[in-house]
Amino acid sequence: MPVINVSLKEGHSKEKLEAAKQSITDQGGKITKEFKLIDGFTAEIPDDKLSTLESHEGVDVEKDQVVTTQ
Numbered sequence: 001m002p003v004i005n006v007s008l009k010e011g012h013s014k015e016k017l018e019a020a021k022q023s024i025t026d027q028g029g030k031i032t033k034e035f036k037l038i039d040g041f042t043a044e045i046p047d048d049k050l051s052t053l054e055s056h057e058g059v060d061v062e063k064d065q066v067v068t069t070q
Contacts, residue, residue: 001029002047003064007040014039016058023053 006024008017017039021031029045042064045053054061 001044002050003032003042003044004050004053005040005042005062005064006053007035007038007060009058009060012058016056017041020053020056020059020061023056024049027052 006017006020008014021041021043024031024043024045027045027049029043029049031041031043033042035041050061053059
């Protein structure tokens with residue numbers, strides 16, 4: 001399962017984030033980490049369910065990846 005980061009878009013209520021969490025667990029995924037500084041989380045979700053989550057209004061979805069500095 002791909003690992004994704006989900007964060008709340010500016011100006012949207014936290015209910016949108018909670019709806020995304022529920023969608024992930026309903027579709028066989030799992031929340032693996034809650035962020036403390038921003039409204040968001042990391043999760044694992046089946047490949048075939050990713051597009052459903054990306055269509056949720058109020059949240060940004062991006063694949064987790066390694067970030068390095070020069």
